[in-house]
Amino acid sequence: MTYALVSLSVPLFCALLLTLAGPKLDSRHAGQIAIVCSALSLVAAWFALMQMAELNQTILLELGGWESGLAIRLRLNPLSSLLLLFTAFMHVLIGVYAAFSRQGVSRDFWPLSSFLHGSLAALWLSADLFNLYITLELLGLTAVAMVALAGKKAYKPAANYLILSLVASLFYLLGVALIYGRYGSLDVVLLSLQTQSDLLTRIALLIMTAGLMLKAALWPLHLWLPAAHANAPTAVSALLSGLVVKGPLFILFLLWSEVAPVDLAQQIGPVLAIAGMIALVAGGLSAMRSPYIKTLVAYSTVAQLGYAMMALGLLLTWQLPQMHVALWLFVIAHGLAKATLFLAAGEMQATLGTKRISGLRGATQTVPVAMFAFAVAGGSLIGLPPSGGFLAKWVLLQPLLSEPQNWPWAFGVLLGTLVSAAYIFRVVAISFDRARINPPDIRPDRVGHWLALLPALMVWGMALTGDWLIQLLAGSSV
């Protein structure tokens, strides 16, 4: 647990120091400090994960040493330690990109990114409904502030994002208040022993679900996402799509797989799963129609979250721990792939001077590395073997295929695969157009392009640890 707490507090300290340091610290040094802190946090998270892999059990920590119920409880299990590691890793990756690519970021990026890191770490570790509310708010405010980093044109999307985010948090908070009113407890573990499927609990859970789905941009509450994610600076978009939307998803998962009584969970399960299937197709079709690169990538987040939602819904319906593995594999694979997609999209936009997909004609020649990165990451979204996306899809498919009555769900997955292939290769095919090449405005930033490729290689590298990851996650099912 100590390692996890270190992994959590280092980025928070870093954020405070960077705010304290003020204008004297220039962007470069601030970046170096932030990256070093993320890396330290990464090391700590690695030790925490190793400890978990060895113990393979859940550690609960009552903060302040007070008895359970009175204290806020933190919880470390293989899942939360893996997410800690993933968060730190993404921050290091994107931090390095932000520091060394020509696109760069303003000085204010660094404290905000550290705040984001800290709040996500706090979220993964928390097992207290109200504490989760605060982490959710921290996450939301950080995300909004980071969107606004893109400058004046992003203020309006950022403001809309903030208002929606606040509404979502209030929905969640109202649900927490009702739950507390009903059961007199905020602790996830205690609540899981108490909850009953009465009307009030049902209402509270539904309100919270609506709020969380809005925050996580789950279909049909996803409409805010493309504007917010497509308008943010490149590095920020990568963090937002790769990490931020996963926070509320995590809470949703806790809520239904632990807090809610089993019969309620089984009732909501099919609803979530169907919504996920619709998200897969609807999000994919929107991505296919989008004329802009970044909007396409943003819509693909909506679509890909459909897989996660489907896994969650089926996990609840059948109470199958295997789905839990699929859910989190999707989250991690999507995070890495999406980081590359946004970074590559941003780099290509900057180099080619266009936001339109049609401007990518000839990109395989003009910006080969970035385009290759885009295609490789896209392959994981489609779920081509042996990428991380494939691992997740494989695990998801197994229970769907083993019983003939579940085959319609598998058909949904097949449909999702085809739609994602369609929008990814829409971009890739245009980039091979040699007849009407769109010449670059500036010389490509080699460092930036290669750094954009890195997460994509990682997601394909997940294959090497596939068996291990699946065992690890299967061990932490609740």
Added chain:
Amino acid sequence: MSALLTWTSALPVLIILSSLIPGLLIFATPEHARTRRTVLNLTGIVVKLILVGLMLRGVSQGLEFRFELNFLPLAPLVLHGDALSLQFITLSSILWLATTIYAIGYLEGSPLRSRFFGYFSLCVSATVGLALAGNLVTFLLFYELLTLSTFPLVVHRGTPAALRAGRVYLAYTLGGGALLLMGIALLHALIATPDFVPGGYLLQHIDNYSLGFQVAFVLMIAGLGVKAALIPLHSWLPQAMVAPAPVSALLHAVAVVKAGAFGIIRVVYDVYGVEASTLLSLTQPLLWLAAATMIYASVRALQQQDIKRRLAFSTVSQVSYITLGVALAGPVAAVGAIVHLVHQGLMKVTLFFCAGNFAETLGIHKVQEMDGLGKRMPWTMAAFSVGALGMIGVPPIAGFISKMYLGMGALEVDQPWVVLVLAGSALLNAAYFLPLLYRGWFGKPPAKGWKEDNFYGQRFETHWMLLIPALFTAVLSILVGVFAGSIFSPLGWSELIVSREFVQ
């Protein structure tokens, strides 16, 4: 990863790496560094041929080549060199040599050659990996990699027509890949993914999951049928002919379509097994499908006026011979199917080389323009004739051997109507190939002269790098026919495979 990495487990990996590493290095080679690129290419090929030779010797002595890596639960990545994989690997390695030389000549002076050869090597690696795949999951992995690495080659020219063809190609092959994935995942969900076994591994579970097995078979055959160009999934192939000639030659005549056919062989023989496939009544529909494809594609070929498109439809028809032989589910037909994998490859690659030579040298793309070609380009025309006659089934060229075995196989399993189909197909082959030969040898050259005439007055009738590979494969097509009786001929090797496959 297995702790003991002996040479027998390393060899399959090395065979893949011998083209993968040069491929990656070629990507990093600057465009103008022609020599460096050529050296990389040739080094890779030579190393690969040596390694394949080693493995050939090993397998004929009964050595086991197996490499395993953890991947999915109960489905590791397995590379396994057995007799059947070697049949395919040897074919693709030798043809890789010929095609690379051809491509160097063909693409001389054109842009983006590093990209081209990089992807070309990746394709060969994927093909070899697919041949070495020791279970279905590994097969799927390389099958998809093959799709991905061929796509840039199909759209290499970057023209609107190429892009259109590329999109069609992707739509078909990725769709097929998704179906294949579903089928493999379904089988895995039922009984996990063990290694390929001669005779299959399904028989013992057949009572519990017959519906699941049938659905999985349909999904997998549909997925593989896309690449094997079974109707109605074949229409990507003629469109993909916009690609440069070496791509059409190696990939569409050999690697890609054969990957599909090879997959069908694996599924029927090494996953389901002949007995289980017959019990589940799966082979008969496949047989009808293959027969229909043969006839339909031959008729379509007859209608084509573009040489490459005619050859493409001929490929569709000829690859179905393999499926047909598999679906007949008898040992003699199996020999015919497996040997045709090699024979069709040699002959078809010859034909495509020659078609490319005609286009490059004289700008000839249409059948009508072939009049009198034999006078200007006698060597190429001769090679073309060998390929075409072989396709029709004229002895002693390779095609005759495979057709004979297929016919005998049909009679052996008591399906005499198949012989009629074979004969009909042979007649149709003759109908669409003989006019080409007639025009080439006996037609009159155009009075106005050729549309263009490159390499005129040089030592050879065309660039030597274009001519030599065509002659090389033509000679090979004759040799494997003539020496079919030897143990190291494709036929001898196929009999070895089948004897292991059908041993009860």
Added chain:
Amino acid sequence: MTFELMPDIILSTLLLLMAWGALYAPTRHDAMALFVAFGLVVALIWARLGAPDLALAEAAIGAGLTGVLLLQAARLLPAESASTEHRPLWFRSSLLFLLVTTAMFASMILNNNSLQLAGSGISANVTADSASLPEMVAAAMGDSGVGHPVTAVLLNFRAWDTLLELLVLLLALTGVRQLYPGVNRNQQAVANTIEQTWPLLLAWARFLAPLLVLTGGYLLWRGADGAGGAFQAGAMLAAAAVILRLTGLLPGLSWSSLLLRLAVNIGALVFLSVALATLMFGDGWLVYPVQWAGALIVAIEVFATLSIAVTLSLLVVGEPEELSA
């Protein structure tokens, strides 16, 4: 319906009317005024419900600071365009749906006594041996180091929440600050001071501000034992600062001064350092040694109050050139 509920019913009706007005008033200005009034009524109700300290905070924040923020924003914004106000009829009729939902909720609250049972500690659902949370708080007060239960919850039992909450404040300021990158100091900025300060307001401010400061100090001091605490105190102080700034009685600050940055950060910094120190040298993350608990909490409270006050006042009235670095 009993007679003693009458005041509550009146207050509730008033509250709902004001909420309605704040949402649908014809002009934005009216809406804001009604919102501020709404905040005051809320404060009144909270005081009735046994939360006087929270009522003060709500009056200072919900009504006061939010009101100032809204008014300032309204001054800078263009008049709202009328065209955006039309929504389709079915959309408007969703109000009916909301009414029905409210009625259903009301009937559930009234008929179903689940909400009444649990909190009072006689819930049948909780396993027999476990006490209710308020009882646990009461039982643990002795070890908490402070005398007032709310403070104990905020700074000891649920200290982690409070630490994160300080970060939220800091984060909001960081977010606001980066909206003004490199504002030129000489640039003519929209002054936040009310242009023609009314003499009466000035006089009021001179009277009100010290009162607020006093209340704030009192709340902080009392927080350990009675109703009050860092946050309420910080809110009061911030309100005082805002009034003084608005009347031009307090000079502007500058982000480039280390002192200001320190003031903003110190609360969270001290808190986090204590947490880390307890992790490294003590019994664990945020486990205060019993004998030091009181002192540690007072220290954290004082710094937190300072940070809260400064941050809040900067958030509300900080001008671009104060905030930008």
Added chain:
Amino acid sequence: MSAMQLYTIVGAAIFLLALHGLLMTTDSIRRLIAVNLMGAGTFLIMIALAARISPPDPVLHALVVTGLVVAISATALALRLITSAAIAQHSQDSENKGDGDLSEDVKP
């Protein structure tokens, strides 16, 4: 009916009313007011729930205190964003409008 029940219902009513108001308007200031009203409704429910016992539940009071800070922080950020966006929009309108940027082209 007790005061606690009354205020719980009123809190819910305000929450829903404000939600309706939020959906009915596109004016950012009014939307923000609506969000704050939703928050006030939630807090009212919490305070009412706290008043079920005597002395009132300190945990809920503490949660409300925390919630208030979050609310004011978010409101302040939102208002600054809204005004900055309006000013940016204004200055952009007064200049010649250039290439349409992404924010306007993106339609849900």
